[in-house]
Amino acid sequence: MKKVTKSLPFLAVFLVVFIFIFSLINDTKNDASLTNFAMGSPVTIKVYGEKNGDELCKGAFERISFIDKSYLSHNISTSAVSTLNKDGTVTADKWFCDYLNECVGLAEKSDCFTLFCGEMKSLWKIEDGGYVPTDDEIAQTLKNLENTVLKIDSNAISINNGNLDLGALGKGTACDEAIEYLKGQEVQNALVTVGGSVGALGSEAYKIGIRNPFGGQNDYFGILNVTDCFISTSGDYEKYFEKNGVRYSHIFDARTGTPVQSDITSVTVVADNGTLSDFLSTAIFCEGVEKGISLAEEYNAEVIIVKKDKSVLITDGLEDKLTIQDNSFVVSVI
Numbered sequence: 001m002k003k004v005t006k007s008l009p010f011l012a013v014f015l016v017v018f019i020f021i022f023s024l025i026n027d028t029k030n031d032a033s034l035t036n037f038a039m040g041s042p043v044t045i046k047v048y049g050e051k052n053g054d055e056l057c058k059g060a061f062e063r064i065s066f067i068d069k070s071y072l073s074h075n076i077s078t079s080a081v082s083t084l085n086k087d088g089t090v091t092a093d094k095w096f097c098d099y100l101n102e103c104v105g106l107a108e109k110s111d112c113f114t115l116f117c118g119e120m121k122s123l124w125k126i127e128d129g130g131y132v133p134t135d136d137e138i139a140q141t142l143k144n145l146e147n148t149v150l151k152i153d154s155n156a157i158s159i160n161n162g163n164l165d166l167g168a169l170g171k172g173t174a175c176d177e178a179i180e181y182l183k184g185q186e187v188q189n190a191l192v193t194v195g196g197s198v199g200a201l202g203s204e205a206y207k208i209g210i211r212n213p214f215g216g217q218n219d220y221f222g223i224l225n226v227t228d229c230f231i232s233t234s235g236d237y238e239k240y241f242e243k244n245g246v247r248y249s250h251i252f253d254a255r256t257g258t259p260v261q262s263d264i265t266s267v268t269v270v271a272d273n274g275t276l277s278d279f280l281s282t283a284i285f286c287e288g289v290e291k292g293i294s295l296a297e298e299y300n301a302e303v304i305i306v307k308k309d310k311s312v313l314i315t316d317g318l319e320d321k322l323t324i325q326d327n328s329f330v331v332s333v334i
Contacts, residue, residue, distance in 0.1 A: 032057050039068045039170055040075075041195030045178060048189040048202070056185055060178040060192065067177050071096050072170045085118065085162035092157055100152060103169055106279045109295060112286035113279070114254035116148045118163035124259065126250045130241025138257040145254060172232050172278025175199030179230075179274075196281075198231040199274050212326060213237045213265040213306055221306075221326040224318070226270060232277035234285045235266035235306075253286050260286050263307050267292070270318065271301040289313060293334060 032053025033046040038061070045060045047053040073079040077086070084090040092100075107115050119141050125131040133141075144161060151158045166173075171194040178192040179199040189202030200206045205227055209220035213235055224231070236249035240259075248259040267285045271277035280301055284292030289305060293315065296303045302317040312331045314322055319333050 034058060034061055036061050036065075038064050039072070039174055039194060041171060042193075043174075044191075044193045046191045047182065047187055048191075048204075050187055056182060056187060056190075059185070060181050060190075063177050063181045064174045064194065067174055068170075071099070072166050072173070074165070074167075080157075081164055081166060084157055084159055085164055088160065088162075089156065089158040092155055094155070097152060097155055097157065099173070100150075100157065102275065103166060103279075104150070104152075106169070106276070106283075109298070110283040110287060112253045112255050112260075113168070113283045114145065114252075115166060116145055116150075116161075116163040117168075117252050117254070118165045119144055119161070120252045120254075120257055121165065121250070124248065124252075126239055126241065126248065126259070130243060130248060132243050132248070142257040145257070168234075168282045169275050169278045171195040171197040172230060172274030172276070175230055175274035196233045196235075197274055197278055200226055200229055200231070203227050209325075210268055210304065210322075211235070211266070214310070221324065221329050222304075222312075223323045223325060224268075224270070224304075225321045225323070229270050230272065230274040230277045231268060231270050232274065232281040233266055233268040234281040236260070236285075237265055251282060251285055262288060263309070264288070264305055265308050266304075266306040268304040268306075269296065269301050270303075271299060276301065289334070 030051055030053055031048050034057035036043050043061060043064060045057045047056045050056055069076050069079060071080045074082060076082060080090050080092050080096050103115055107113050123133050123137060123141055148163060149160045174194040175192050175197050179201050182190045182201060189204055191206060192199040198208060205225050208224040208226060208231060210222045210224060212219040212221040234251060236251060239250040240247050251260045253260045264285055267281045269277045269280040271280060276299055280296055283295060284303060287295060293303060302315045305313040310329050312329050313334045314331060316333050324331055
């Protein structure tokens with residue numbers, strides 16, 4: 001079994017945008033927006049009804065960029081994750097130690113979800129043309145995964161291999177941090193998108209388009225009407241390769257060491273925070289409908305599951321909030 005040693009108390013708890021923002025509150029001359037790039041994904045920040053909106057958008061993006069560069073990036077050698085994977089140890093501040101404890105706590109909720117998927121991702125070369133490993137290679141990767149030991153002792157963190165990967169949670173976390181910054185500036189209404197994750201601040205109704213997994217990048221099958229929440233989508237239709245008629249996506253099952261194979265093509269989660277919505281969308285994709293919905297219920301989260309036959313399963317909290325735009329999708333409430 002993989003081992004995690006903790007001295008701190010637990011806290012409670014893709015490159016392409018999966019979710020489209022269609023409309024919000026009525027535009028005013030004080031609305032502001034910023035589009036940039038961080039965490040390997042497009043970032044959009046919109047602030048509504050604030051005189052210093054441009055400055056607020058800039059501040060929120062700077063917070064996202066700081067989290068990426070200082071802590072989560074695999075591409076920046078000085079980030080906490082890169083340093084830990086490279087050196088086996090890192091001295092971190094309270095934010096990262098608390099955050100890593102939070103991530104560990106979430107990962108322990110699902111047998112198929114892991115924070116230590118770095119070796120699996122490298123082995124399968126999902127973003128580099130794809131490679132189907134041998135059974136022996138997969139078995140060795142699983143053995144290494146089982147032997148992973150992460151220790152968190154005050155501000156000292158260590159790992160016995162270089163496999164830590166927080167990519168399944170990071171974009172939701174970026175939304176958390178940006179929204180928290182804007183709240184601290186007393187912003188009332190704002191919207192943040194980072195890749196496939198969205199943070200919506202305010203009591204006004206936002207209309208969020210949910211990507212059609214069978215269409216183009218600008219196609220959507222439904223619109224969610226939501227307020228004050230976080231939304232994340234995970235799917236197998238963007239980052240994948242095909243070999244001998246089998247599609248291998250970037251979402252891995254830690255029990256098998258292979259990309260998830262199921263009748264699900266996308267999962268969208270609405271939750272109280274972005275780290276949670278990001279975790280749940282991936283974990284539910286791995287776990288399947290029954291176990292996945294049970295997991296979502298633990299956190300009072302709402303879920304949309306799209307299957308490969310175009311059937312759509314939604315939890316009852318979204319029954320009056322999702323409007324289907326494409327009648328080829330058949331919706332059932334679970």
